Amino acid sequence: MSPDPPGAVRERDTATLPKAHLHLHFTGSMRVSTVREMSQAHGLRLPSALGDDWPVTFETRDERGWFRFQSLYDAARHCVRGESDMRRIVREAALDDGAEGSRWLELQVDPTSYAPFVGGITPTLEIVLDEAASVSREPGAAQVGVIVAASRMRHELEARTLARLAARYAGEGPGAVVGFGLSNDERRGETEAFAPAFAIARRAGLALVPHAGELLGPDAIERTLTSLSPDRLGHGVRSIEDPRTLDRVVEDGVALEVCPGSNISLGVYDGIDDVPLRQLVDAGATVALGADDPLIFGSRLQEQYEVARVLEFTDAELADLARASLRASRAPTEVRETAYADIDAWLAQ
Template identity: 30%
Template sequence: MMKHVPKAELHCHIEGAVLPELAIQQAIKYQTDISDILDGDHYKWHDFTSFLKAYDTVANLFREEEDYAQLAETYLNSIAQTGAIYSEIFISPDHAMAAGLPPKAYISGLAEGIRRAEANTGIICRMIIIGVRHLGAENVEKAATLAASRPHELITGFGMAGDERFGKVKDFARAFDIARDADLGITIHAGELDGAHSVRDAVTHIKPTRIGHGVRAIEDMDLVKEIADKQIVLETCPGSNISLSVFPSLAAHPFKKLKDAGAIVTISSDDPPYFETSLSKDYENIASTFGFTDTEMTGFTENAIHAAFVEDKIKDKLLAQLGFNT
């Protein structure tokens, strides 16, 4: 499982990181039938719409502060066991409120899970509040305002996820201005289910330091050069992209082409159990498919740490851990 290579992840939706066994445990707790979205120990879906249904069904199984503490602790412990030293998780107050939990309790629960995992394994984690694009600009601005209020010290960034085919990027610019004025790190999903123009719009109107996915930029090499020149970091999620048929195979994935063109690339797992992947598997598969050495793989971790929305003293601590484990 490539445990000897230290790993760091910048792009993981915490509600999308629920392992099936934890979902079953929560379903029993809340007496909820989830048999229609489970096939043995795998989530069952066949297209993006059914994926979202399964995702929302599982997210609704987390209704109390302790539920979220357990979720964060379980996920972070699992990736720490395979060599992860740092993680950033996307958190969605909209999901918590849909399940009846106020944002303050939601964030507090996740923070407690992060604290436990760090005490158990040493892994460090920060949270990025996201707005949901297909819920509209007003909703995203509310999420940005919440993030800008700094409800917890572990919240260090703001982003936007959801269906990137909804609306125009410029309609959401005010939300990102709110977050930027609060000195939060800025990231935005683009160039996953939509093409290079989605990435260009994000670069033009949002001016992010990072882009979630961004891989469809490969369709416009002038855009790739611009991303490289501006040192905008790409949070690539290879396993997710293959599972959602963004590319037909990992061999066809533009990860190496983007790297060779000068783009700063990192490796993340997105919604790992839904895509039958993990951070460790994505590292392994990238290394074996493209023939990267351990040193090169550690370089992708270094990219992630440099791009992390975390204070410099923590970055220095993490960078000091990048020597190979024996």
């Protein structure tokens, strides 16, 4: 516990607070300088939103806003043209996260997006896993596990193919597949149709981590809980809109990967004060803060902890959020236990 007297205000450096990062997309993890360099190297032109107008905000309450966001993301992904680009993304993500106190990173990738440049989805995943294992041995880097993610925008049979691929490389520790997800616009596709893919991942012992409760509300979360039985929800913040749904999230022990910066940038909430982080924590939900897509939104993991501080979370409560992120992760036991001890040391400063 903190030695600070009652009423004292301390603001320890959140970059040195040990934590896990559970919601970070592969392309979206890039430094903006990296995507600019890749575009130049491949003779590609980037939108102004990744140039002088970066970062931008979006209005996703109608589909035009989401289309703008997705178009920008696709433009960045189009710059990733081969193995060296992919390895660079993994390495920089691990080093950047490590610099912000992350001891464990679960990096989410859809192998189909990069397969044409390296000969298929299997080589794509193997490249990502190999670099994850390699960079995890570097001093100062976060250790990296990988989440294979299917897209709601594609057929559910493709999701089953990806689940089988993920299962083949399932394991523990850096350089292994540790989870299976479902991403993209949750207004697309029928959640129930992806249940067979998640059953494959479940049998392989993978963490089940679909997106839900970002663009859609409690009904979508209920469908996801019922049909996919997830361990975590990507976002899930809109469970706050229905006490019954939130109670179910808490009772089922489903962790929420809350990404305040992206929620604000996408117009899910108007500003920091509207993000229901305090309400979710007070209701007993397990919350792991995430950055989602720093390339697009311009904020990394440490800044999400600073948002919590703006919402009047004390240092002791920030430490609790960090512990929750580790508990909800698939980090190896040794990584978690070391991080817990270092969190205590952070508070004792």
